Amino acid sequence: MIDQIRSLLEQHPMIPLNFGALADDANLYDAGLTSFASVQMMLALEEEFDIEFPETMLTRRTFSSLASIADAVSQLTRKAA
Amino acid sequence: MDAKTFDSKSLLDSLFENGILFESGVDGLYGRSGAFEDVIERFERLVTRLGAPDKATRIHFPPGMSRATLEKSGYMKSFPQLAGCVHSFMGGEREHAQLLGMMADGGDWTELQKATDLALTPAACYPLYPTIAARGPVPAQGLLFELSSYCFRHEPSKDPARMQLFRMREFVKIGTAEQVRSFRESWLKRGRAMIESLDLPCEVDLANDPFFGRGGRMMANNQRDQGLKFELLIPVTSIEKPTACLSFNYHQDHFGQTWGLKFADGEFCHSACVGFGLERVALALFRHHGPDAEAWPAAVRDVLWGV
Numbered sequence: 001m002i003d004q005i006r007s008l009l010e011q012h013p014m015i016p017l018n019f020g021a022l023a024d025d026a027n028l029y030d031a032g033l034t035s036f037a038s039v040q041m042m043l044a045l046e047e048e049f050d051i052e053f054p055e056t057m058l059t060r061r062t063f064s065s066l067a068s069i070a071d072a073v074s075q076l077t078r079k080a081a
Numbered sequence: 082m083d084a085k086t087f088d089s090k091s092l093l094d095s096l097f098e099n100g101i102l103f104e105s106g107v108d109g110l111y112g113r114s115g116a117f118e119d120v121i122e123r124f125e126r127l128v129t130r131l132g133a134p135d136k137a138t139r140i141h142f143p144p145g146m147s148r149a150t151l152e153k154s155g156y157m158k159s160f161p162q163l164a165g166c167v168h169s170f171m172g173g174e175r176e177h178a179q180l181l182g183m184m185a186d187g188g189d190w191t192e193l194q195k196a197t198d199l200a201l202t203p204a205a206c207y208p209l210y211p212t213i214a215a216r217g218p219v220p221a222q223g224l225l226f227e228l229s230s231y232c233f234r235h236e237p238s239k240d241p242a243r244m245q246l247f248r249m250r251e252f253v254k255i256g257t258a259e260q261v262r263s264f265r266e267s268w269l270k271r272g273r274a275m276i277e278s279l280d281l282p283c284e285v286d287l288a289n290d291p292f293f294g295r296g297g298r299m300m301a302n303n304q305r306d307q308g309l310k311f312e313l314l315i316p317v318t319s320i321e322k323p324t325a326c327l328s329f330n331y332h333q334d335h336f337g338q339t340w341g342l343k344f345a346d347g348e349f350c351h352s353a354c355v356g357f358g359l360e361r362v363a364l365a366l367f368r369h370h371g372p373d374a375e376a377w378p379a380a381v382r383d384v385l386w387g388v
């Protein structure tokens with residue numbers, strides 16, 4: 001899951017972060033993730049995994065690391081399955 | 082203007098009846114009376130007086146700004162629904178005839194217009210950042226500006242406190258994170274004291290901008306989580322949903338990065354602004370103290386007209 005997310009985000013033209021060099025639990029905001037890029041990330045994840053983040057998950061914390069993103073995505077895909 | 086009833090319609094009606102605002106046929110677009118303008122002018126002087134010790138550089142911008150500047154500022158990412166670009170007819174005689182024909186038929190003639198280099202200014206500080214960046218490195222003690230501009234936001238409404246064209250006065254600090262945070266702190270105190278001196282009820286609360294769409298929900302949550310925006314709220318058209326009359330915004334280094342605003346050592350500048358919604362403050366005064374400004378409480382009149 002994390003690897004799928006990492007490669008998805010790495011290819012995204014509007015998220016200029018070097019995901020390949022980031023540990024699973026590295027803080028993405030510290031690595032330079034902007035609010036706007038985090039929105040692009042959210043939209044890309046929704047499309048890739050065919051999910052919709054509920055309002056309660058649209059927070060800084062959800063998108064703060066690859067691990068926490070994978071956590072959120074797996075919660076939502078499990079629900080959908 | 083019965084201070085006990087708070088709703089948009091009764092306030093707007095009474096403003097029209099008392100000749101304080103004048104209808105234009107478009108919601109959120111009004112003429113202002115001399116008395117209304119006098120209140121705004123006096124309030125602006127009060128703001129300037131309170132900020133005077135800080136020796137800000139004053140710049141007045143027109144209600145239109147460079148469209149390229151608005152684009153680069155990222156405004157369309159966050160608030161596409163509020164933006165306004167100026168369009169004009171640039172065709173020849175043939176297109177002109179076509180335009181008049183469409184107009185006579187009740188068709189959409191505006192498609193024959195093209196975007197100009199101008200956009201309407203959405204907030205007084207947007208034109209400032211590129212202007213300052215072009216002057217070279219920011220000095221170590223930072224820079225402070227006092228701005229005023231008519232602003233446009235496309236949000237037609239019958240709430241008189243939500244105009245489409247309104248004036249905003251701002252102080253903007255450009256400096257280190259620490260400098261701009263202490264600037265914002267000092268105005269949170271001064272702003273509240275100022276509104277209390279006008280005998281208006283107010284509260285200061287954490288806030289977020291009206292970012293567009295679901296992505297905007299996330300931007301709004303981020304903004305709140307980080308405590309980037311505060312508003313001073315006064316009941317104007319509702320007690321439950323008081324109106325934001327002052328706002329205190331910390332942009333982190335967003336505009337620094339966007340416009341290359343740097344110190345001599347290459348470090349990006351942070352910025353913060355405090356905005357005064359002039360029409361909203363005037364409306365709050367008329368709402369709470371009555372339609373006749375000459376009959377307002379002596380203490381309030383003294384703060385505005387005394388000096």
Ligand SMILES: [Zn+2]
Pocket residue numbers: 204205206207251330354355356
């Ligand atoms: Zn501003």
